[in-house]
Amino acid sequence: MVAAPPVVEATGVTKRYGSTTALHEAAIRIEQGQTHALVGRNGAGKSTLVSVLTGLQAPDDGVVTFGGEPAPRIADRDAWRQRVACVYQKSTIIPELTVAENLFLNRHDHGRSGLISWKTVRRKARELLDTWSVDVDVRLPAGDLDVEQRQFVEIARALSFGARFIILDEPTAQLDAAAIARLFGRIGELQRQGVTFLFISHHLQEVYEICDVVTVFRDARHVLTAPVGDLPRAELVAAMTGEAASEAGASDRAPAVHTAPVLEVTRASLPGAYEDVSFRVHAGEIVGLAGAASSGRVEIAETIAGLRAAGAGSVSIAGVRPRPGSVPAALKAGVGFVPQDRHHQGYVAQMSIADNGTLTIPDRLGPAGFIDGRRRDGFARSMIGRLAIKTPGPELPVSGLSGGNQQKVVMARALANDPELLVLINPTAGVDVRSKEFLLGKVEEIAESGAGVLVASDELDDLRLCDRVLVVFQGRVVAELPRGWHDHRLVAAMEGVDLDG
Structure with missing residues (x-):
């Protein structure tokens, strides 16, 4: 009996942007009916692979096939939609249109008069959602849907084009535990109906809950593919980091001891972002806030800098409680701030x-x-x-x-403004190696001068200079690691994996 060809296979895929190689001879093979995980640290090449697999970009080298047949021409968007769809973390649903209008956008039926038959559009939309067991009123404005409902509508829309291979990009990032359980249930149902999924997540425990096979990318290359049940969690984390027991580079700077706190966060909560967060940063101390993009670490840092206002709890800067949600008040209290996106927030x-x-x-x-x-x-x-x-x-x-x-x-x-507290979010993102080293060296100088520093980042190099690192996962501080941590242990905590469990 001849085995069925894989739903999708990429081999030897290379993609360059100028002098930067985003993918180098990368490969992935996804079999019919699988839920296949793709994991890797930021910059591993996951997003670039998705853009190649969805026909948004052509690889410089390599081959992509669907069901054993070559991928369509890049310009043939209808052919791509029949083979693959991606449900992105940021919804592509148009909020001002109804659910029915979103499902059949640019595919409306026209009556004899040449006008759109909205009655027919709504009927077909209801039939489509019923087919895939999506319980949503097709007359609702899409903007009224919650995150979970939007995802199900996007999946149904993808299936309506004929695609039976769906990429889910961080699908649980904005969902609570109950919604995640429902999503996983729907994935299982669709899988039994012959739908194949590529599941991209920073939460490794989800990979073990829902996926059959996992592929790891690191530094733009394919590292391994293995059945999830055969891969111990420590080995998966080691594959992502490159070394199972790599120690953080030790800083020569002496840690701050017995100094006054310049930052006190007390039981701070912001609905949908973080909950019951408390910690201190002392004068001369560098503290890291580590976590994935959706962990809540960015929102915590932005609250301290005055970009957000906590719904509960308090933030004190050098003994002063600045008005919540006020950047000028935070500046006056002694905060210096490097935001996450320099292009839109920094200058x-x-x-x-x-x-x-x-x-x-x-x-x-x-x-x-x-x-x-x-x-x-x-x-x-x-x-x-x-x-x-x-x-x-x-x-x-x-x-x-x-x-x-x-x-x-x-x-x-x-x-x-000679800050008493410097708050940095991803301070070395998108800079060259020499500038990165210079900036991190400057951060150490600032701490040595007596200022407190808070570094919110998911980049290990940014966190190595910290006296201690607080790990944020799903909006809560779940661990504190002193200087000298191992890469694999920090990454495991950031991804929600208990290596000792």
Whole structure:
């Protein structure tokens, strides 16, 4: 008996963006009816593989087949929709349209008059949802649906094109435990009906709950594929990190002892983001907040910086409780802040280095709200020297700088008000190696000068300089690791895996 060809197979897939190799001779083989997990740390190549498997990008080298047949031409979108669909973490449902309109967007039936027959559209939508056991009123505006309902509608829409291979990209990131259980139940039902899934998740315990096979990518390459039941959790984590017992690089900086707290977070909660979070950061101490993208670590850091207001609990900066949800109040209390996305939150691209670097200190640049240009430029030149920003002068727009130098400008702005607490979110994302080393070295200097530092990141290199790391998982602080942690133990805690269990 001849075995059925795999639902999808990619072999030798390479994808480059300039000098960056996003995938290098990567491979994956997904059999009919499987729920197949794809895991890996940030930058492993997962998103690039998804873009290749869904026809959004063509590989530079390698082959993709569906059911043993070559993948369609990139331009043939209908053919791709018949073979594969992706339900992304960020919904593609249009909230202003009804469920029925979303299900049959650009596929409406027209009556003899040439006008759309909405009665027919609604009937076909109800039939489609009934076929796949999705209990949603097709007349509702899609914006009224909760996250779980939107996901089920997107799955049904994908199946309506004929696709029986569906990629689920972080499907549980915004779901509570009950909704996750229902999603897993639906996946099982659809699997029994012949639907195949590629399941991408940062929560490794979910891989063991729902998946048959797991593939690991690391550093743009395929590392292993194995049946989930045959792969111990410690070995899976080791495959993701590259070394089972790699120790954190030890810093020469002496840890802060017996210093006053510059940050006290007490039983803080923000519905849908984090719950009952308490911790301290002392003067001269570097504390890490580690966790996956949906863990709540970013929201905790943004609450401290004044971008969000906790629904309960309190935040105290150097003994002062700034008004919740107020960035100016946090700045006044002594917070310096490097946000997660420098492009949208960190700087104004067409403004000069001097203007960007002094946005937080207009009161120091002249009397009564007037800015003295010479004073501003003098401050900017000092900042350029302190942070080794490569520029012909302070008047250059930030858009003219490299990514690493742009991030140095954002750091300069954070340091301009001589903060007692520096809050950093993914501080080295998207910068070159030399800039990364420089920025992390500067963070250590700031701590040595007596400021407290909070680093919220999922990058291990960002966390190695920390005196201790608090691990956030599903909105709660679940572990605290002192300096000297092993990569595999930190990653396991971030992914929700108990290596001792």
